Amino acid sequence: MARLPALVDDLMEISRFDAGAAALNLNDVDVGAAVAACLRSRGWSSDVTADLPSPDVRVPLDPRRLDVIVANLVGNALRHGAPPVAVQVRATGRAVAVEVSDQGPGLPADVLPHVFERCYKAELARTRSEGSGLGLAIARENALLHGGDLTVAPGPGAVFTLTLPRNRP
Known part of the structure; x- marks a missing residue:
């Protein structure tokens, strides 16, 4: 029952994307x-190796939506992959x-070819697992x-890459 609110939130977000109302x-x-x-907010700092740029790399973006993407990718790597899990930010x-x-x-x-499809789960054994199969679809839409x-x-392993333009078109 605790998963129901998260599922409703995911479905509402998908509906906003479909309606062109996501802002x-x-x-x-x-x-x-x-x-x-x-x-840090999810307690993953000690579980994930982070290679972050110095000096800072600033981009015009929606911080909430970036958080949704990164949390989905890292959460999936921790649940379905194996250590070490690494996050690297690099700028061109x-x-x-x-x-x-x-x-x-x-x-x-x-x-x-299917990982970003809605409700897709890679393994039949995961069809009854936690999660709606919408996370990667929402991450890609964001x-x-x-x-x-x-x-x-x-990889070895799985390698997901989010690419964001440094300037808005």
Whole structure:
């Protein structure tokens, strides 16, 4: 029963995306500090290796939506991957990338094209597990809303990369 409010929130968020009503509340955000705050607020700082830029990398983005993306990726890596889980933030001239990787079994090649689909779960055994299968779909929609993208690649383990433009179009 405790999962019901989270499921309702996820469905409401998906509905906002479908209706074109999802909005950004943009702020000039230090991406490394935001990632560190996400890890700290969930008690993951000691479980995750973070390689954050210095000096800070600032990007116009919605900090709540960035938190949703990072929390989903790191949470999945901790639940379904294997240590070490790592988060790396790196900047190029035009974009900032946030990479979350783990050393678990990774994702089979036939699963990779489907991981961002709504209600998709990679393993039949997980169909009754905690979670709605909407987290990665919501994370990717949030990335696209920012003019960025969220991709996955085989590792070792799984490697998810959030790419955000440094300047709004």
